[in-house]
Amino acid sequence: DAGVTQSPTHLIKTRGQHVTLRCSPISGHKSVSWYQQVLGQGPQFIFQYYEKEERGRGNFPDRFSARQFPNYSSELNVNALLLGDSALYLCASSSARGEETQYFGPGTRLLVL
Amino acid sequence: GNSVTQMEGPVTLSEEAFLTINCTYTATGYPSLFWYVQYPGEGLQLLLKATKADDKGSNKGFEATYRKETTSFHLEKGSVQVSDSAVYFCALSGSRGSNYKLTFGKGTLLTVNP
Numbered sequence: 001d002a003g004v005t006q007s008p009t010h011l012i013k014t015r016g017q018h019v020t021l022r023c024s025p026i027s028g029h030k031s032v033s034w035y036q037q038v039l040g041q042g043p044q045f046i047f048q049y050y051e052k053e054e055r056g057r058g059n060f061p062d063r064f065s066a067r068q069f070p071n072y073s074s075e076l077n078v079n080a081l082l083l084g085d086s087a088l089y090l091c092a093s094s095s096a097r098g099e100e101t102q103y104f105g106p107g108t109r110l111l112v113l
Numbered sequence: 114g115n116s117v118t119q120m121e122g123p124v125t126l127s128e129e130a131f132l133t134i135n136c137t138y139t140a141t142g143y144p145s146l147f148w149y150v151q152y153p154g155e156g157l158q159l160l161l162k163a164t165k166a167d168d169k170g171s172n173k174g175f176e177a178t179y180r181k182e183t184t185s186f187h188l189e190k191g192s193v194q195v196s197d198s199a200v201y202f203c204a205l206s207g208s209r210g211s212n213y214k215l216t217f218g219k220g221t222l223l224t225v226n227p
Contacts (some may be wrong), residue, residue: 004156033214042117042158042202042217050210056213090156092215102143102215104157 002027004105006091012111021076021077021108025093031055032074033102034066039089049074086112115140119218125223126193134188134221136177136203144205146170146179146186147215151200160188160201182190191226 005024015020025032031050034044045058049068063079072093078085088109092102114207120135138146145164149157166181175190186203203218 006156013128039220042204042219043215045214045216048215057208088156092157100215101147101159101162101215102206103159104149104192106156 004091004093006105007109010109014113017081019078021089023091024073029093029095030072031094033092034076035090043090081112083112115202115216117216117218119221122223128225128227129192132193132200136186138184138205140205148188149202149203164167195225195227198225
């Protein structure tokens with residue numbers, strides 16, 4: 001079975017632009033989470049969605065938003081990009097509400113110039 | 114809030130040496146504990162987990178025991194290989210009702226030399 005997939009793998013944007021990152025969970029998984037990993041640090045939680053509803057939100061500005069689709073795939077949107085948004089964005093899926101084991105995709109590396 | 118403190122790296126070992134990476138945590142209730150590994154240029158792979166006190170997680174020769182009395186989850190391997198070179202992250206998920214997110218440590222870079 002395929003694991004978590006993310007697209008694109010790499011992205012270069014300039015300050016002020018908008019970006020959309022995409023994630024497809026493991027087949028049968030209904031929960032998707034997004035994390036930001038700045039170089040040299042551990043991942044920081046951004047959002048979790050379960051059954052298309054936001055279940056949790058981390059300490060990120062309103063420029064960050066996300067949604068989950070009926071097929072459980074997800075998009076992370078970031079508006080008005082800042083240099084500090086340069087990071088590896090990781091998507092993780094888990095099988096059900098209350099299942100805390102999360103499986104990660106390869107990530108999207110975003111560079112903001 | 115929840116937090117994870119990991120041993121500062123980098124850690125450099127020779128092949129077949131014994132590995133310990135320390136991890137301690139602060140959390141309310143009864144979190145689940147995880148070790149993830151990140152190879153260069155890749156995402157995170159789940160290495161092992163433990164869901165309650167005194168549980169031992171193990172995988173690929175790595176082990177970690179959930180010690181509630183010392184709030185620790187140290188990673189160990191008896192004989193490391195060059196292929197174990199990676200960044201290792203300790204993480205916890207919240208107790209029931211708040212277990213929707215993982216809290217990670219800063220990571221420990223392990224380099225194993227032949």
